[in-house]
Amino acid sequence: MTFPKYPEYKDPGVEWLGAVPAHWKVRKIAHGFSRIGSGTTPPSNEQKWYEGGSIPWVTTSELRESLILETKKSITDEALSEFTSLQVHPPGSLAIAMYGATIGRLGVFGVSATTNQACCVLSEGKTISSRFAFYWLLAFKNIIISLYATGGGQPNINQEIIASLRLPAPSLADQAHISTFLDHETARIDALVEEQQRLIDLLKEKRQAVISHAVTKGLDPDVPMKDSGVEWLGEVPAHWMVGPLRWYATIQGGVAKGKSYDVGTLTIDLPYLRVANVQDGYVDLSSVNTVTVAVSEVDRYRLQSGDVLMNEGGDNDKLGRGAVWEGEIADCLHQNHVFAIRPNDHLLPHWLSMFTGSSSARAYFYLYSKQSTNLASVSSSNVMSCPLPLPPREEQRQILEFLGRETARIDNLMAEGEKVISFLIERRSALISSAVTGKIDVRGWQPPVGSSVANEARQTEVV
Template sequence: MSFPEYPDYKGSGVDWLDEIPEHWKVIAAKRGISVLTDFTANGSFASLAENVEYQSSGYARLIRMTDLRQNLETEGVWVDENAYRYLEKSSLTGGELLMASVGSVGLIYLMPEVDYPASLAPNMYLLKTNTSLLSKFFYWSLLSEGGQSQILQVATTTAQPKLNKDNVRSIVLALPTVQEQTKIVRFLDHETARIDALIVEQQGLIGLLKEKRQAAISHAVTNGLDTTVPMKDSGVEWVGEVPAHWNVGTLRWYATIQGGVAKGKDYEGRETVLMPYLRVANVQNGFVDLSEVKEISVLESEVERYSLRAGDVLMNEGGDNDKLGRGTVWQGQITPCLHQNHVFAIRPNNSLTAEWLATLTQSEQARFYFFLNSKQSTNLASISASNVMSLALPLPPVSEQQQILSYLDQHRAWHEQLVEVATSTVELLKERRSALISAAVTGKIDVRSWLPPASAPTQELEREAV
């Protein structure tokens, strides 16, 4: 879909804006906005309401960027009525334009409507526009490439980026009439919603493809490829039935486990060597991430004890639930290389291929086992070496293991190709969204005659993105 240009343009006097429509103006934001901060700053709130604490419930909610990112679905922090009466100066009801002032500068949100008292949290600005500038037009201008670039340029950086009020007031924008702003806002609301819907659709497809990949692995490592073979009860509830000629045994029957080196050992007065070692962050689902390999000091006599061998299966002892127990085969990319004590090295014997074990750890059945036998804490989990070695293995003959793995490799290549296409489509749609916003708020396209179609087929937009 293409849009017309304006009939006449003039120089803007601003390099990044280039030319703007003849009847548009260039203004600094200070001519169209006032900038309010939260009223918990500078000790004034503390002096007014001594001993006030943020709470998990209360009379009024303080709106943070964290809450807005999740559409206010977080529990949030609250204050009592006495505190809110002071904070009413920056009260929020819905539709207000909010900007991060510290940290994630460049984040802009429109406040959703709420049915409870709310006020601005620290590290945010409330931007109020006058009659010459629509709040929603300013919102789209700030989200444009030029708006974001200016915010990052004017932000001061110490420990983290920070915007003061003068930084915000200095932002430059191209300004049409209020009537034209209204049309641009309607156009962008409609067109970005279409693009967002397509992005969600493609992201859903990526999720579905990953589920199908998981299901294919889970079925293959417990049922095999031949649907005609007799089946038997594995004797393990979470495994179910397996082909009758397969063995089922615990991992300790078919492999040994090697623990890793612990950080923080005291080697004072003893000679050490500096060695590369793998951490939990290096062991990903199905591959080893070697983009950052750290080093650790150990005694020379400990190098052999903690060294990895090509063919070891690396499994994580702890971390987030999605990292727990996930396995991948170490191919000896770095020699010698040690491993941290939170990464297990499993060394299979001749009846178990490393690739079979690593693939099995990606199955739904193994994920369930690791979760069931882990110790859970807030957002973290861990599993013991003993529980890892008690993992039940459906085990076909080595030749059949290789046949199944070959099939799964072909399936993986097909799956990755589809995911890559969908991921590329998402990125192209995001680029188109950004370009459309920038073109509309700088007058590079003329949408004054644009009308929302009676129906908005997404197929056309998707074809353009691809």
């Protein structure tokens, strides 16, 4: 899809914007809206401000670059009367997050609503429509934050900064047309992204299923089977062994960071692996820290090639994930929240790593984990009690070779899907930027007949 340029351009007087169509007007946002305001947070320990309230109250966590139709909390009429900084903004108002991690997030009100003090709200557009401003701020969010935000770890902007931004825009009618074009095109691209993500999710499920079947049932569909004696494991090939992991491996804990030593103790600084280094099936060595340990303790914590690293805890989906250490770094230790499992001659390290990634093993670790809010941990004794289906070493090798080929094929397909998503996201951003700065002229564009955007466009009022 290609679009023409406008016949003539001019310098808008804003260096980071570049040239804009000559007939567009450059206005401060303050001059484009009748109202620019914010809100406040009534004390949460007084329920009279919230209980039974019917007035939506928007916080920055609810700004997700979309239409806001409902909020987690509502305030009462009494709160609205008590706190003069609370204002009711009409549908179509545009909210911008001004603080911290959510800075720059946007949301358009689908209902009349109030906000907390971290939101700046633009309402009742005079010469700038909130829909056009939404796309313009979305296009230049990162630039605005980098140029105008103050504060270090928690950057922030304020109403004055937002109000002073100079925004080039055409007539309200053309703004509405550009916004309708972007509504249609971004929805189309978002649908393509969702489709790709669904395919990737299906491939992840397929990958998991291939691994789980291979490490519990083998590759021969005609092999005699037996009851494993473990309910969640089901049947396994009759010639396989099934026993607790401690039959086939030992486990060691790691070094605690920050441990103090007596004066005179000989110490050394060595690299060590943290929870963040142990990913699902591989070790991430992009950032490896060092730790101070006593020289006498080095042998106890030193990793050996072939050790299987397993995280003690984390998010439920990361619980028990394992990776094989191939000795990439000499004299490397491991943190006390990372188990090092050392297989004996009966067990290939990669077999254990593959098994820990199976749905059967994940179910076991979840069942025997200690749960807290969004986190889980598993003890070393429970890890070593995990029932392990184990074929002969040569069969382990054959199954691992098969899984290597199959997972690589699936991983390549997922990587291609991720590339498509990245391209679509870049295309989306470029299209928005080009349209709201007039780099492309979309005035001749018409929504496809019968599309929801076409129907909405006929009913749209400029806000």
